[in-house]
Amino acid sequence: MTGFLLRRLGGAVFVLLSLTVILYAVFYVAPGDVAQIACGPRCSPAQVAQVTEQLRLDDPVYTQYWHFLQGIVAGRDFSTGTGVEHCAAPCLGVSYQSDQQVMQLILTKLPVTGSLVIGAFALWILLGVGTGVLSAWRRGRITERVLTWLTLAGIATPVFVIGLLLIIIFCSTLQWLPSPTYVPFTEDPEQWAWGLLLPWVSLALIESAKYARLTRSSMLETLAEDHVRTFRAYGVGEPAIMRRHALRGAVAPVIALSALDFGSMFGGAVLTESLFGIPGIGRELVHAVKVVDLPVVVGMVLVTGFFVVLANAVADLLYALADRRVVLS
Amino acid sequence: MTTPLVQVEDLTIDFGTVRAVDGLSFTLEAGAALGVVGESGSGKSASASALLGLHRGTGARVTGTVRVAGTDVGTAGEAELRALRGAKAAMVFQDPLSSLDPYYTVGDQIAEVYRVHNSASRRAARARAVEVLDRVGIPDAARRARSRPHEFSGGMRQRALIAMALACEPRLIVADEPTTALDVTVQAQILDLLHELRRETGMGLLLVTHDVGVAAESVDDVLVMQHGRAVERGPVAEVLGAPRQPYTRELLASVPRIDEKRAAVPGPRAADPDAAPLLEAVDLRREFGRGARRVTAVDGVSLTVHAGETLGIVGESGSGKTTLGRMLVRLLDPTSGRLRYAGEEIGSFSEKAFLPHRRELQMVFQDPVASLNPRRSIGESVADPLRAAGESDETRIRDRVRELLERVGLDGSRYERYPHEFSGGQRQRIGIARALAAEPKLIVCDEPVSALDVTTQAQVIALLGELQRELGIGLVFIAHDLAVVRQVSDRVAVMRQGRIVEQGAVDEVYGSPQDPYTKQLLAAVPALDPAHAAARRATRSELAAA
Numbered sequence: 088m089t090g091f092l093l094r095r096l097g098g099a100v101f102v103l104l105s106l107t108v109i110l111y112a113v114f115y116v117a118p119g120d121v122a123q124i125a126c127g128p129r130c131s132p133a134q135v136a137q138v139t140e141q142l143r144l145d146d147p148v149y150t151q152y153w154h155f156l157q158g159i160v161a162g163r164d165f166s167t168g169t170g171v172e173h174c175a176a177p178c179l180g181v182s183y184q185s186d187q188q189v190m191q192l193i194l195t196k197l198p199v200t201g202s203l204v205i206g207a208f209a210l211w212i213l214l215g216v217g218t219g220v221l222s223a224w225r226r227g228r229i230t231e232r233v234l235t236w237l238t239l240a241g242i243a244t245p246v247f248v249i250g251l252l253l254i255i256i257f258c259s260t261l262q263w264l265p266s267p268t269y270v271p272f273t274e275d276p277e278q279w280a281w282g283l284l285l286p287w288v289s290l291a292l293i294e295s296a297k298y299a300r301l302t303r304s305s306m307l308e309t310l311a312e313d314h315v316r317t318f319r320a321y322g323v324g325e326p327a328i329m330r331r332h333a334l335r336g337a338v339a340p341v342i343a344l345s346a347l348d349f350g351s352m353f354g355g356a357v358l359t360e361s362l363f364g365i366p367g368i369g370r371e372l373v374h375a376v377k378v379v380d381l382p383v384v385v386g387m388v389l390v391t392g393f394f395v396v397l398a399n400a401v402a403d404l405l406y407a408l409a410d411r412r413v414v415l416s
Numbered sequence: 417m418t419t420p421l422v423q424v425e426d427l428t429i430d431f432g433t434v435r436a437v438d439g440l441s442f443t444l445e446a447g448a449a450l451g452v453v454g455e456s457g458s459g460k461s462a463s464a465s466a467l468l469g470l471h472r473g474t475g476a477r478v479t480g481t482v483r484v485a486g487t488d489v490g491t492a493g494e495a496e497l498r499a500l501r502g503a504k505a506a507m508v509f510q511d512p513l514s515s516l517d518p519y520y521t522v523g524d525q526i527a528e529v530y531r532v533h534n535s536a537s538r539r540a541a542r543a544r545a546v547e548v549l550d551r552v553g554i555p556d557a558a559r560r561a562r563s564r565p566h567e568f569s570g571g572m573r574q575r576a577l578i579a580m581a582l583a584c585e586p587r588l589i590v591a592d593e594p595t596t597a598l599d600v601t602v603q604a605q606i607l608d609l610l611h612e613l614r615r616e617t618g619m620g621l622l623l624v625t626h627d628v629g630v631a632a633e634s635v636d637d638v639l640v641m642q643h644g645r646a647v648e649r650g651p652v653a654e655v656l657g658a659p660r661q662p663y664t665r666e667l668l669a670s671v672p673r674i675d676e677k678r679a680a681v682p683g684p685r686a687a688d689p690d691a692a693p694l695l696e697a698v699d700l701r702r703e704f705g706r707g708a709r710r711v712t713a714v715d716g717v718s719l720t721v722h723a724g725e726t727l728g729i730v731g732e733s734g735s736g737k738t739t740l741g742r743m744l745v746r747l748l749d750p751t752s753g754r755l756r757y758a759g760e761e762i763g764s765f766s767e768k769a770f771l772p773h774r775r776e777l778q779m780v781f782q783d784p785v786a787s788l789n790p791r792r793s794i795g796e797s798v799a800d801p802l803r804a805a806g807e808s809d810e811t812r813i814r815d816r817v818r819e820l821l822e823r824v825g826l827d828g829s830r831y832e833r834y835p836h837e838f839s840g841g842q843r844q845r846i847g848i849a850r851a852l853a854a855e856p857k858l859i860v861c862d863e864p865v866s867a868l869d870v871t872t873q874a875q876v877i878a879l880l881g882e883l884q885r886e887l888g889i890g891l892v893f894i895a896h897d898l899a900v901v902r903q904v905s906d907r908v909a910v911m912r913q914g915r916i917v918e919q920g921a922v923d924e925v926y927g928s929p930q931d932p933y934t935k936q937l938l939a940a941v942p943a944l945d946p947a948h949a950a951a952r953r954a955t956r957s958e959l960a961a962a
Contacts, residue, residue: 314514318528321507332517
């Protein structure tokens with residue numbers, strides 16, 4: 088167990104470091120003058136030169152990368168033009184655009200995206216697995232056919248279509264809900280939940296379709312297995328077979344898919360965040376890429392990468408718990 | 417007169433257009449034991465499933481009447497049927513690994529079944545599970561009830577399934593090939609257990625098996641099935657001792673006998689014990705895995721094979737037979753030890769240096785379904801070794817493949833057909849033709865007949881013998897079935913835990929076994945004569961106590 092955790096930790100560090108190397112390399116070869124963009128279109132060459140100096144953009148790329156690594160371990164100082172600002176370890180650098188420290192930026196964005204993802208995740212698992220169980224239970228009947236149709240429609244619909252529809256119906260036409268706005272949980276939990284309700288629902292509707300299909304097919308697979316025949320032959324009723332034996336077979340694949348989705352949602356819920364005006368990590372990342380703000384891009388990608396790695400490690404643990412034949416190594 | 421426990425009248429089962437059971441009628445009195453014997457496809461398992469109404473909702477069409485312990489299975493409602501299943505009649509399935517839910521502990525699964533039929537608390541149901549597990553001989557049952565199926569050996573899983581059947585004290589146990597997946601010593605233990613339980617509880621037993629020996633040891637009456645019909649029914653001693661129907665006679669004649677010497681072989685045999693051996697293995701070892709998980713599959717085996725002779729290798733599952741066989745033809749590299757073929761040390765040859773010899777050492781595999789590519793015509797599969805040996809003339813390849821197919825008793829014009837169009841026995845013939853294609857000097861046959869019915873098995877064995885006499889090749893015949901090995905081998909090696917415990921001329925080893933393990937193995941093989949069953953059970957319990 089300890090060995091498993093240590094190996095996973097080592098693997099995580101390796102993955103995250105590789106990500107940063109790739110990002111630095113990509114930015115180095117990418118076209119465009121970073122200093123010019125950071126300074127703004129009306130900057131004079133002298134001002135651009137000053138920005139270049141200030142951001143140390145004339146250093147070779149490996150030196151810049153080395154400073155970045157030093158910052159994580161020991162912290163580093165930045166010149167702000169007027170003075171020097173210290174960024175304490177673990178320091179992920181300072182935005183080229185706003186002089187804001189990336190670590191602080193992450194800490195303000197993380198709760199926002201976290202609120203969105205965790206709520207939607209809970210909803211989509213509930214909805215997806217529930218629909219899947221229902222389709223497997225009513226297999227071959229009209230219920231299953233309707234559900235299959237609905238889930239296929241769910242998979243095929245982009246989130247901004249569903250989201251927009253929900254906004255039009257519930258906020259404009261019926262006026263049951265206020266327009267979605269993000270209010271931090273710490274300020275007002277009730278407003279927080281109401282504000283996130285539509286984003287949660289639209290994200291969950293899209294995601295749950297996949298889970299419904301997966302749950303249904305895993306359960307049908309299990310229902311065809313020999314051990315289910317055993318329990319039928321011993322007079323165990325169909326509800327108990329579904330609940331105790333068939334559903335159990337769907338647990339492992341659902342865990343595996345959840346891990347992938349949960350992790351990547353932290354950086355990948357861009358469309359939902361943009362549509363509902365949620366100031367989260369995805370939106371920040373897209374903006375940073377547009378303005379070639381390397382430290383922010385690296386920071387946001389690291390957050391996403393961290394959650395993907397974490398979710399997969401948790402999934403492996405859950406896997407081993409759900410199926411005792413699995414040995415962690 | 418009391419009503420019989422099981423009453424089947426004119427039972428017919430159709431799967432789509434295939435008629436699996438065709439007008440079957442039989443009865444089973446309370447407390448009696450009936451063996452249903454037949455080859456694959458004879459409809460015996462389908463009939464057994466019908467006793468519990470297991471065809472409901474599967475698309476099979478069932479007609480006729482089936483009454484079990486007072487329930488009319490055909491017309492009973494769902495609730496009535498569920499009340500029958502497990503409580504009055506319980507089924508013991510084949511393949512104990514897949515028949516238990518991998519996610520739950522064995523004790524919980526038995527307790528679940530118990531609670532379906534009895535209003536018991538969880539705690540009481542668990543206690544009952546431990547009780548029946550203990551009854552079927554699971555050591556330390558209270559602790560092992562908390563294990564999951566994968567932590568049990570094959571024999572223990574089969575015991576656990578029997579324990580599940582016992583949980584609600586049914587009046588009838590339907591056992592469908594309960595020992596087919598098990599080693600012969602474990603099979604003997606399970607059959608002895610069933611016998612004992614029956615004596616103790618007075619329950620009826622319907623035992624479905626393809627193995628006549630298994631039926632001979634365990635039942636009072638036997639019903640022989642063929643093509644979905646009952647061919648012959650009667651007391652086991654009569655049917656097996658003096659069969660009246662030609663099919664029963666044919667079936668019995670095909671069963672390899674462990675207590676009979678090998679039939680005299682007509683024609684010259686090339687085996688010359690003084691000549692230099694064709695293949696010689698000295699202290700062969702093979703390990704798998706690293707560190708703490710290292711397993712020694714073959715642990716210092718030495719043997720020789722001469723041209724024209726058959727060396728039989730017997731052993732139970734996990735004894736290392738297959739690993740050894742694969743090393744003998746260099747499909748696996750030995751971890752250490754020497755392997756000499758035709759005077760050359762081939763064990764240390766590189767793959768490239770060995771290539772010229774590759775064609776001379778061939779293998780026939782166990783599973784004739786899995787060892788042929790389903791997407792290629794059988795002619796192409798047989799042609800593979802020819803092409804590998806450098807033959808490129810298409811007409812010559814086709815002619816040679818036709819010749820080979822005809823040599824193994826198949827129609828040469830079926831070159832373009834695909835494996836699924838052939839029966840199991842025919843597929844094994846194709847496998848043999850493929851091994852012969854490269855004109856080998858030695859063929860290792862790994863369980864070549866274990867997937868086949870006895871009549872087909874007898875034909876394939878006869879074919880191998882004929883080919884050997886004709887071509888003078890050396891054969892290594894690997895099998896778990898001691899009777900089969902006796903019927904094909906000149907010499908035999910008994911393997912256990914990667915070692916050879918006894919090796920010698922076949923009649924000596926079978927006639928007067930020296931090693932205790934060999935004795936145990938031989939005592940475990942079910943005898944065809946039911947009169948000896950009791951004596952053999954006594955021998956087994958003596959050997960087990962020793």
